[in-house]
Amino acid sequence: MISLRTHAISLAAVLSLSCAGIATEQTKRFTKDETRSLLKRLETVSLELGEFPIEGASSVLDGDTIKVKGLPASLRLLGIDTEETFKKDSERAAFAAGWEQDKVKMKGSSSRPVKYATPLGEDAKHYAQAFFEDVREVRMERDHPGEIRDFYNRYLAYVFAKKNGQWVNYNVECVRAGFSPYFMKYGRSRRFHKEFVDAEREAREGQRGVWKPGAMAYPDYDERMKWWAEREAVITRFEKAAVEDPEHYIALTRWDAMLKLESKVGQEVTILGSVSDLKYSEGTGPSVVKLARTRTNDFDVVFFDRDVLLSTGVQFKKSEFVQVRGTVQKYKNEKGWERLQVVVSLPGQVLAPSTSLEKLLTDDQKRADRSEEDD
Numbered sequence: 001m002i003s004l005r006t007h008a009i010s011l012a013a014v015l016s017l018s019c020a021g022i023a024t025e026q027t028k029r030f031t032k033d034e035t036r037s038l039l040k041r042l043e044t045v046s047l048e049l050g051e052f053p054i055e056g057a058s059s060v061l062d063g064d065t066i067k068v069k070g071l072p073a074s075l076r077l078l079g080i081d082t083e084e085t086f087k088k089d090s091e092r093a094a095f096a097a098g099w100e101q102d103k104v105k106m107k108g109s110s111s112r113p114v115k116y117a118t119p120l121g122e123d124a125k126h127y128a129q130a131f132f133e134d135v136r137e138v139r140m141e142r143d144h145p146g147e148i149r150d151f152y153n154r155y156l157a158y159v160f161a162k163k164n165g166q167w168v169n170y171n172v173e174c175v176r177a178g179f180s181p182y183f184m185k186y187g188r189s190r191r192f193h194k195e196f197v198d199a200e201r202e203a204r205e206g207q208r209g210v211w212k213p214g215a216m217a218y219p220d221y222d223e224r225m226k227w228w229a230e231r232e233a234v235i236t237r238f239e240k241a242a243v244e245d246p247e248h249y250i251a252l253t254r255w256d257a258m259l260k261l262e263s264k265v266g267q268e269v270t271i272l273g274s275v276s277d278l279k280y281s282e283g284t285g286p287s288v289v290k291l292a293r294t295r296t297n298d299f300d301v302v303f304f305d306r307d308v309l310l311s312t313g314v315q316f317k318k319s320e321f322v323q324v325r326g327t328v329q330k331y332k333n334e335k336g337w338e339r340l341q342v343v344v345s346l347p348g349q350v351l352a353p354s355t356s357l358e359k360l361l362t363d364d365q366k367r368a369d370r371s372e373e374d375d
Helices: 004-019 025-042 089-096 099-107 119-131 170-176 193-205 221-244 257-262 306-312 363-374
Strands: 048-053 060-062 075-077 137-141 155-163 166-169 249-251 268-279 287-294 297-303 321-332 338-344
Touching: 025 048, 060 119, 075 170, 089 099, 119 170, 155 170, 166 170, 170 193, 221 249, 221 268, 221 321, 249 257, 257 268, 257 338, 268 297, 287 306, 287 321, 297 306, 297 321, 306 338
Parallel strands: 075 155, 249 268, 297 338
Antiparallel strands: 048 137, 137 155, 155 166, 268 287, 268 321, 287 297, 321 338
Protein backbone atom coordinates (compact mmCIF):
# COMPACT_ATOMS: atom_id res chain seq x y z
CA MET A 1 0.00 0.00 0.00
CA ILE A 2 1.30 3.47 -0.85
CA SER A 3 1.54 5.52 2.34
CA LEU A 4 -0.26 8.86 2.47
CA ARG A 5 3.05 10.74 2.81
CA THR A 6 4.63 8.89 -0.11
CA HIS A 7 1.49 9.44 -2.17
CA ALA A 8 1.51 13.18 -1.39
CA ILE A 9 5.20 13.56 -2.27
CA SER A 10 4.76 11.62 -5.52
CA LEU A 11 1.63 13.52 -6.46
CA ALA A 12 3.39 16.84 -5.82
CA ALA A 13 6.18 15.74 -8.15
CA VAL A 14 3.66 14.83 -10.84
CA LEU A 15 1.88 18.17 -10.52
CA SER A 16 5.10 20.15 -10.69
CA LEU A 17 6.17 18.30 -13.83
CA SER A 18 2.76 18.78 -15.42
CA CYS A 19 2.78 22.49 -14.63
CA ALA A 20 6.17 22.82 -16.25
CA GLY A 21 4.82 21.12 -19.37
CA ILE A 22 7.02 18.04 -18.92
CA ALA A 23 5.12 14.77 -19.45
CA THR A 24 7.75 12.09 -18.94
CA GLU A 25 7.22 8.36 -19.37
CA GLN A 26 8.03 7.94 -15.67
CA THR A 27 5.19 10.32 -14.75
CA LYS A 28 2.73 8.45 -16.98
CA ARG A 29 3.74 5.11 -15.46
CA PHE A 30 3.25 6.43 -11.94
CA THR A 31 -0.31 7.62 -12.51
CA LYS A 32 -1.25 4.42 -14.33
CA ASP A 33 0.30 2.20 -11.66
CA GLU A 34 -1.38 4.14 -8.87
CA THR A 35 -4.77 3.84 -10.51
CA ARG A 36 -4.24 0.13 -11.11
CA SER A 37 -3.33 -0.34 -7.45
CA LEU A 38 -6.46 1.44 -6.25
CA LEU A 39 -8.68 -0.50 -8.65
CA LYS A 40 -7.15 -3.79 -7.54
CA ARG A 41 -8.04 -3.05 -3.92
CA LEU A 42 -11.59 -2.06 -4.83
CA GLU A 43 -12.09 -5.28 -6.81
CA THR A 44 -10.80 -7.40 -3.91
CA VAL A 45 -13.33 -9.68 -2.19
CA SER A 46 -13.05 -8.17 1.28
CA LEU A 47 -14.99 -6.16 3.85
CA GLU A 48 -12.25 -3.67 4.76
CA LEU A 49 -10.63 -2.07 1.74
CA GLY A 50 -8.26 0.35 3.47
CA GLU A 51 -7.54 4.05 3.01
CA PHE A 52 -8.05 5.98 -0.23
CA PRO A 53 -7.15 9.56 -1.23
CA ILE A 54 -9.85 12.15 -1.86
CA GLU A 55 -9.81 15.89 -2.54
CA GLY A 56 -11.94 17.17 0.31
CA ALA A 57 -15.22 18.87 -0.53
CA SER A 58 -14.54 18.75 -4.27
CA SER A 59 -14.85 14.95 -4.09
CA VAL A 60 -18.55 15.26 -3.25
CA LEU A 61 -20.98 14.79 -6.15
CA ASP A 62 -24.08 14.88 -3.96
CA GLY A 63 -25.18 13.75 -0.51
CA ASP A 64 -24.79 10.04 -1.21
CA THR A 65 -22.06 9.92 -3.88
CA ILE A 66 -18.37 10.81 -3.70
CA LYS A 67 -15.29 10.34 -5.88
CA VAL A 68 -11.99 8.77 -4.90
CA LYS A 69 -8.99 10.38 -6.57
CA GLY A 70 -7.66 8.41 -9.51
CA LEU A 71 -10.70 6.19 -10.06
CA PRO A 72 -13.04 6.40 -13.06
CA ALA A 73 -16.17 5.30 -11.15
CA SER A 74 -17.80 7.11 -8.23
CA LEU A 75 -18.78 5.53 -4.91
CA ARG A 76 -22.42 4.80 -4.03
CA LEU A 77 -22.70 5.13 -0.29
CA LEU A 78 -24.65 2.34 1.41
CA GLY A 79 -27.69 2.78 3.66
CA ILE A 80 -28.54 6.30 2.47
CA ASP A 81 -30.48 7.91 -0.37
CA THR A 82 -30.37 11.68 -0.25
CA GLU A 83 -32.61 13.82 -2.42
CA GLU A 84 -31.47 15.00 -5.83
CA THR A 85 -29.59 18.24 -6.47
CA PHE A 86 -30.48 20.82 -9.14
CA LYS A 87 -28.37 19.87 -12.14
CA LYS A 88 -30.42 21.27 -15.04
CA ASP A 89 -31.83 24.68 -15.84
CA SER A 90 -35.23 23.05 -16.40
CA GLU A 91 -35.20 21.75 -12.80
CA ARG A 92 -34.38 25.18 -11.41
CA ALA A 93 -37.07 26.78 -13.55
CA ALA A 94 -39.69 24.27 -12.41
CA PHE A 95 -38.84 24.94 -8.77
CA ALA A 96 -38.85 28.71 -9.30
CA ALA A 97 -42.35 28.45 -10.78
CA GLY A 98 -43.68 27.14 -7.48
CA TRP A 99 -42.71 24.36 -5.06
CA GLU A 100 -46.18 22.83 -4.69
CA GLN A 101 -46.83 22.54 -8.42
CA ASP A 102 -43.25 21.33 -8.95
CA LYS A 103 -43.90 18.34 -6.66
CA VAL A 104 -47.07 17.44 -8.54
CA LYS A 105 -45.40 17.81 -11.93
CA MET A 106 -42.41 15.66 -10.94
CA LYS A 107 -44.62 12.90 -9.56
CA GLY A 108 -46.61 12.82 -12.79
CA SER A 109 -48.57 9.61 -13.31
CA SER A 110 -46.02 7.34 -11.65
CA SER A 111 -47.50 4.71 -9.35
CA ARG A 112 -44.30 4.76 -7.30
CA PRO A 113 -42.44 7.58 -5.54
CA VAL A 114 -40.01 9.33 -7.88
CA LYS A 115 -36.70 11.12 -7.40
CA TYR A 116 -36.32 14.79 -8.34
CA ALA A 117 -34.30 17.84 -7.37
CA THR A 118 -35.21 19.56 -4.10
CA PRO A 119 -33.71 22.20 -1.80
CA LEU A 120 -33.07 19.38 0.72
CA GLY A 121 -31.01 17.63 -1.94
CA GLU A 122 -28.84 20.75 -2.16
CA ASP A 123 -28.61 20.89 1.64
CA ALA A 124 -27.51 17.25 1.74
CA LYS A 125 -24.71 18.00 -0.73
CA HIS A 126 -23.59 20.98 1.36
CA TYR A 127 -23.60 18.79 4.47
CA ALA A 128 -21.38 16.23 2.72
CA GLN A 129 -19.04 18.97 1.50
CA ALA A 130 -18.68 20.30 5.04
CA PHE A 131 -18.13 16.78 6.42
CA PHE A 132 -15.29 16.07 3.96
CA GLU A 133 -13.97 19.67 3.75
CA ASP A 134 -10.51 19.04 5.23
CA VAL A 135 -10.40 15.29 4.57
CA ARG A 136 -7.66 14.01 2.30
CA GLU A 137 -8.00 10.29 3.00
CA VAL A 138 -11.01 8.10 3.73
CA ARG A 139 -11.36 4.52 4.88
CA MET A 140 -13.68 2.37 2.80
CA GLU A 141 -15.53 -0.75 3.87
CA ARG A 142 -18.17 -2.99 2.32
CA ASP A 143 -21.38 -4.45 3.67
CA HIS A 144 -20.68 -7.84 2.10
CA PRO A 145 -17.34 -8.95 0.62
CA GLY A 146 -19.04 -10.22 -2.53
CA GLU A 147 -21.08 -7.09 -3.33
CA ILE A 148 -18.57 -4.92 -5.16
CA ARG A 149 -20.56 -2.75 -7.59
CA ASP A 150 -24.15 -1.64 -7.97
CA PHE A 151 -26.47 -1.73 -10.99
CA TYR A 152 -24.80 1.42 -12.40
CA ASN A 153 -21.28 -0.01 -11.96
CA ARG A 154 -20.51 2.24 -8.97
CA TYR A 155 -18.50 0.82 -6.10
CA LEU A 156 -20.61 0.18 -2.99
CA ALA A 157 -19.10 1.36 0.27
CA TYR A 158 -19.33 2.75 3.74
CA VAL A 159 -16.98 5.74 3.94
CA PHE A 160 -15.22 6.74 7.13
CA ALA A 161 -13.40 10.02 7.76
CA LYS A 162 -11.12 10.70 10.71
CA LYS A 163 -12.64 13.24 13.11
CA ASN A 164 -10.79 14.16 16.32
CA GLY A 165 -8.63 11.08 15.96
CA GLN A 166 -11.58 8.68 15.45
CA TRP A 167 -12.90 7.09 12.23
CA VAL A 168 -16.51 8.29 11.78
CA ASN A 169 -19.02 6.54 9.50
CA TYR A 170 -20.34 9.25 7.15
CA ASN A 171 -23.24 7.05 6.00
CA VAL A 172 -24.66 6.80 9.52
CA GLU A 173 -23.99 10.46 10.29
CA CYS A 174 -25.86 11.54 7.15
CA VAL A 175 -28.94 9.73 8.49
CA ARG A 176 -28.41 11.21 11.97
CA ALA A 177 -28.30 14.70 10.45
CA GLY A 178 -31.67 14.04 8.78
CA PHE A 179 -30.56 14.20 5.15
CA SER A 180 -31.68 10.64 4.41
CA PRO A 181 -33.84 8.00 6.02
CA TYR A 182 -32.24 4.63 6.64
CA PHE A 183 -32.32 3.36 3.04
CA MET A 184 -33.28 -0.33 2.83
CA LYS A 185 -34.55 -0.55 -0.74
CA TYR A 186 -31.68 -2.94 -1.54
CA GLY A 187 -31.71 -4.69 1.83
CA ARG A 188 -30.87 -3.78 5.39
CA SER A 189 -27.32 -3.10 6.48
CA ARG A 190 -25.73 -6.35 7.62
CA ARG A 191 -23.08 -4.52 9.65
CA PHE A 192 -24.60 -1.27 10.90
CA HIS A 193 -28.34 -1.95 11.12
CA LYS A 194 -28.65 -0.85 14.75
CA GLU A 195 -26.57 2.28 14.17
CA PHE A 196 -28.78 3.31 11.23
CA VAL A 197 -31.99 2.62 13.17
CA ASP A 198 -30.77 4.67 16.13
CA ALA A 199 -29.58 7.50 13.88
CA GLU A 200 -32.91 7.73 12.06
CA ARG A 201 -34.83 7.71 15.35
CA GLU A 202 -32.64 10.55 16.63
CA ALA A 203 -33.15 12.58 13.44
CA ARG A 204 -36.91 12.12 13.48
CA GLU A 205 -37.24 13.00 17.16
CA GLY A 206 -35.07 16.07 16.57
CA GLN A 207 -37.06 17.00 13.43
CA ARG A 208 -33.90 17.38 11.40
CA GLY A 209 -33.57 17.67 7.64
CA VAL A 210 -36.29 15.76 5.78
CA TRP A 211 -38.14 15.26 9.08
CA LYS A 212 -38.51 18.99 9.76
CA PRO A 213 -42.13 20.13 9.39
CA GLY A 214 -42.49 22.23 6.24
CA ALA A 215 -39.12 21.16 4.83
CA MET A 216 -38.82 21.49 1.05
CA ALA A 217 -38.30 17.76 0.69
CA TYR A 218 -40.12 14.73 -0.68
CA PRO A 219 -43.61 14.71 0.87
CA ASP A 220 -44.11 10.94 0.58
CA TYR A 221 -41.52 9.30 2.84
CA ASP A 222 -44.15 7.07 4.44
CA GLU A 223 -44.94 5.64 1.00
CA ARG A 224 -41.26 5.38 0.06
CA MET A 225 -40.31 3.59 3.24
CA LYS A 226 -43.21 1.15 2.94
CA TRP A 227 -42.05 0.32 -0.60
CA TRP A 228 -38.46 -0.12 0.59
CA ALA A 229 -39.66 -2.39 3.40
CA GLU A 230 -41.49 -4.65 0.94
CA ARG A 231 -38.32 -5.06 -1.10
CA GLU A 232 -36.20 -5.49 2.00
CA ALA A 233 -38.50 -8.30 3.16
CA VAL A 234 -37.81 -10.26 -0.05
CA ILE A 235 -34.07 -9.78 0.29
CA THR A 236 -33.98 -10.58 4.01
CA ARG A 237 -36.05 -13.72 3.54
CA PHE A 238 -33.70 -14.87 0.78
CA GLU A 239 -30.57 -14.14 2.82
CA LYS A 240 -31.88 -15.99 5.86
CA ALA A 241 -32.48 -19.05 3.68
CA ALA A 242 -29.06 -18.62 2.06
CA VAL A 243 -27.39 -18.91 5.46
CA GLU A 244 -28.83 -22.44 5.71
CA ASP A 245 -28.00 -23.42 2.12
CA PRO A 246 -25.37 -21.08 0.62
CA GLU A 247 -24.60 -23.42 -2.29
CA HIS A 248 -28.11 -23.34 -3.77
CA TYR A 249 -29.19 -19.78 -2.91
CA ILE A 250 -27.43 -17.39 -5.29
CA ALA A 251 -27.84 -13.59 -5.34
CA LEU A 252 -27.19 -12.28 -8.85
CA THR A 253 -25.59 -9.11 -7.45
CA ARG A 254 -22.63 -11.05 -6.06
CA TRP A 255 -19.38 -11.05 -8.01
CA ASP A 256 -19.24 -14.88 -8.07
CA ALA A 257 -22.88 -15.51 -9.04
CA MET A 258 -22.11 -16.80 -12.53
CA LEU A 259 -19.30 -19.03 -11.27
CA LYS A 260 -21.70 -20.64 -8.80
CA LEU A 261 -24.40 -21.07 -11.45
CA GLU A 262 -21.88 -22.62 -13.83
CA SER A 263 -21.15 -25.28 -11.22
CA LYS A 264 -24.88 -26.04 -10.79
CA VAL A 265 -25.85 -26.87 -14.40
CA GLY A 266 -28.62 -29.49 -14.29
CA GLN A 267 -29.39 -28.73 -10.64
CA GLU A 268 -32.15 -26.73 -8.99
CA VAL A 269 -31.16 -23.42 -7.40
CA THR A 270 -32.89 -20.35 -5.97
CA ILE A 271 -31.76 -16.98 -7.31
CA LEU A 272 -32.48 -13.39 -6.34
CA GLY A 273 -32.54 -10.49 -8.80
CA SER A 274 -34.57 -7.49 -9.94
CA VAL A 275 -36.87 -7.67 -12.98
CA SER A 276 -35.47 -5.59 -15.86
CA ASP A 277 -37.56 -6.80 -18.81
CA LEU A 278 -39.99 -9.46 -20.11
CA LYS A 279 -40.03 -11.16 -23.48
CA TYR A 280 -43.28 -13.01 -24.19
CA SER A 281 -43.30 -16.13 -26.31
CA GLU A 282 -44.31 -16.10 -29.93
CA GLY A 283 -45.94 -19.34 -30.99
CA THR A 284 -44.27 -22.25 -29.23
CA GLY A 285 -41.16 -20.37 -28.12
CA PRO A 286 -40.30 -19.69 -24.48
CA SER A 287 -41.11 -16.54 -22.52
CA VAL A 288 -38.21 -14.92 -20.71
CA VAL A 289 -37.99 -12.78 -17.60
CA LYS A 290 -34.73 -10.86 -17.52
CA LEU A 291 -33.19 -10.24 -14.11
CA ALA A 292 -30.69 -7.39 -13.93
CA ARG A 293 -27.14 -8.02 -12.81
CA THR A 294 -25.84 -4.64 -14.00
CA ARG A 295 -27.14 -1.91 -16.30
CA THR A 296 -25.81 -3.81 -19.33
CA ASN A 297 -25.95 -7.41 -18.13
CA ASP A 298 -29.13 -9.47 -17.59
CA PHE A 299 -29.77 -13.07 -16.62
CA ASP A 300 -32.56 -15.08 -18.27
CA VAL A 301 -35.30 -16.91 -16.38
CA VAL A 302 -37.15 -19.06 -18.91
CA PHE A 303 -40.80 -20.17 -18.93
CA PHE A 304 -41.73 -22.70 -21.62
CA ASP A 305 -45.37 -22.34 -20.53
CA ARG A 306 -46.51 -18.73 -20.93
CA ASP A 307 -49.47 -19.33 -18.61
CA VAL A 308 -47.07 -20.27 -15.83
CA LEU A 309 -45.32 -16.93 -16.27
CA LEU A 310 -48.60 -15.00 -16.21
CA SER A 311 -49.73 -16.88 -13.10
CA THR A 312 -46.67 -15.69 -11.14
CA GLY A 313 -47.62 -12.00 -11.47
CA VAL A 314 -43.98 -11.17 -12.18
CA GLN A 315 -45.09 -9.19 -15.25
CA PHE A 316 -46.28 -6.49 -12.82
CA LYS A 317 -43.01 -6.38 -10.87
CA LYS A 318 -40.60 -4.58 -13.17
CA SER A 319 -37.65 -3.15 -11.20
CA GLU A 320 -38.65 -5.18 -8.14
CA PHE A 321 -36.61 -7.97 -6.56
CA VAL A 322 -37.97 -11.48 -7.03
CA GLN A 323 -36.88 -14.87 -5.75
CA VAL A 324 -36.90 -17.63 -8.36
CA ARG A 325 -36.39 -21.37 -8.00
CA GLY A 326 -35.57 -23.35 -11.12
CA THR A 327 -33.12 -25.60 -12.93
CA VAL A 328 -29.85 -24.21 -14.29
CA GLN A 329 -29.39 -24.97 -17.98
CA LYS A 330 -26.83 -24.08 -20.62
CA TYR A 331 -27.83 -22.93 -24.10
CA LYS A 332 -26.31 -21.29 -27.16
CA ASN A 333 -27.58 -17.88 -28.19
CA GLU A 334 -28.07 -16.67 -31.77
CA LYS A 335 -24.33 -15.88 -32.02
CA GLY A 336 -23.42 -19.40 -30.95
CA TRP A 337 -22.13 -18.29 -27.52
CA GLU A 338 -22.85 -20.48 -24.51
CA ARG A 339 -25.08 -18.86 -21.89
CA LEU A 340 -26.67 -19.90 -18.62
CA GLN A 341 -30.37 -19.69 -17.78
CA VAL A 342 -32.76 -20.89 -15.10
CA VAL A 343 -35.90 -22.72 -16.24
CA VAL A 344 -39.13 -22.43 -14.21
CA SER A 345 -42.02 -24.87 -14.56
CA LEU A 346 -44.44 -23.92 -11.74
CA PRO A 347 -45.92 -20.55 -10.62
CA GLY A 348 -45.00 -21.25 -7.00
CA GLN A 349 -41.33 -21.17 -7.91
CA VAL A 350 -41.46 -17.37 -8.21
CA LEU A 351 -41.83 -15.20 -5.12
CA ALA A 352 -42.55 -11.56 -5.97
CA PRO A 353 -42.87 -8.72 -3.44
CA SER A 354 -46.20 -7.69 -1.99
CA THR A 355 -47.39 -5.77 1.04
CA SER A 356 -47.85 -9.08 2.84
CA LEU A 357 -44.27 -10.21 2.41
CA GLU A 358 -43.19 -8.97 5.82
CA LYS A 359 -45.42 -11.71 7.26
CA LEU A 360 -43.06 -14.23 5.71
CA LEU A 361 -40.62 -13.35 8.46
CA THR A 362 -41.61 -15.36 11.52
CA ASP A 363 -42.67 -13.72 14.76
CA ASP A 364 -39.55 -15.15 16.36
CA GLN A 365 -37.35 -13.47 13.76
CA LYS A 366 -39.12 -10.15 14.22
CA ARG A 367 -38.73 -10.38 18.00
CA ALA A 368 -35.03 -11.16 17.54
CA ASP A 369 -34.64 -8.12 15.28
CA ARG A 370 -36.37 -5.85 17.81
CA SER A 371 -34.23 -7.25 20.61
CA GLU A 372 -31.08 -6.55 18.58
CA GLU A 373 -32.21 -2.97 17.97
CA ASP A 374 -32.86 -2.41 21.67
CA ASP A 375 -29.49 -3.78 22.86
